[in-house]
Amino acid sequence: MEPQGPQAPQAPGPRRSSPPAQEVVPVPVPIAPPKPNGPVQKSLVRITATSVEPDYRAPWNAGGLQRGVGAGFVISGNRIMTNAHVVANSRYITVERDGDPNKYPATVQFIANDCDLALITVPAPDFFKNMLPLKFGAIPALESTVSAYGYPIGGERMSVTTGIVSRIDFQLYTHSSIDQHLAIQISAQINPGNSGGPVMQDAKVVGVAFQGYSGDVAQG
Known part of the structure; x- marks a missing residue:
């Protein structure tokens, strides 16, 4: 076998460039509107x-x-x-x-x-159209769960807080300060703007939010 001489260098093949990096843009997730909360x-x-x-x-x-x-x-x-x-x-x-x-x-x-x-x-004839009157229920039992609805400070949309009935007693109402009336104390937070909102249990009104407590002081 005859020895082979030095081989001629091969011509370089075409270079392949890597594809340019693509910018990843996050897709915004649409926020669904709040679902109606029952009646x-x-x-x-x-x-x-x-x-x-x-x-x-x-x-x-x-x-x-x-x-x-x-x-x-x-x-x-x-x-x-x-x-x-x-x-x-x-x-x-x-x-x-x-x-x-x-x-x-x-x-x-x-x-x-x-x-x-x-x-x-409201005198406007169309205001109550499609509005649903709420019905009243009985006094909730101690330690049962209730939900308070209203428009507390910090927002303009409906707010819901849930808590338990912690006391049923007669207390002095801050607004009149005349005599004592039946009051149901709940663990749900009641803030200014909640006043007048319904406290619900089993789709019925069992109370009306009227005052909260800040420390030892009742606030309407």
Whole structure:
């Protein structure tokens, strides 16, 4: 066998370049709108009241205007139940249905300051269309679970807090401070804006949120 001489170098083949890196763009996940929460969403309303606190010691002095927000719920007869302290001494009241930005003027029909309850109505004929009146239930049992609905500070959409019934007793209502009435204490947090909202159990109203506690002080 004859020895082979040096081989000629082979011509380099075509170079293959790696594909350019592609930028990865995150796809935004659409946020689904909140689902209707049973009959409550079709009954709950947000109440805004402009009021003037009278000065009984100097009634000739006009008090300053105050604006407050509370909740209410539709009952039979095209009426809305709320707290008396939400609409007391009001000069102008508007209500909003949940999910509806329109504001409807409202008027006070009845007010009971001693038990901190009031009934208001809306003259607009189409306001109560598709609204669902809530029904009342019995006093909930101790340690049973309830849910409080309203519009507490920090947002404009319906809020739900759930807790247990921790006490059923007679207590002094902060609004009137006249005498004691039946009160159901729950572990769910009650903040300004929850006032007047329904406390629900088994799709029925078993109470109306009217005051919370900050330390040892009750707040309406």
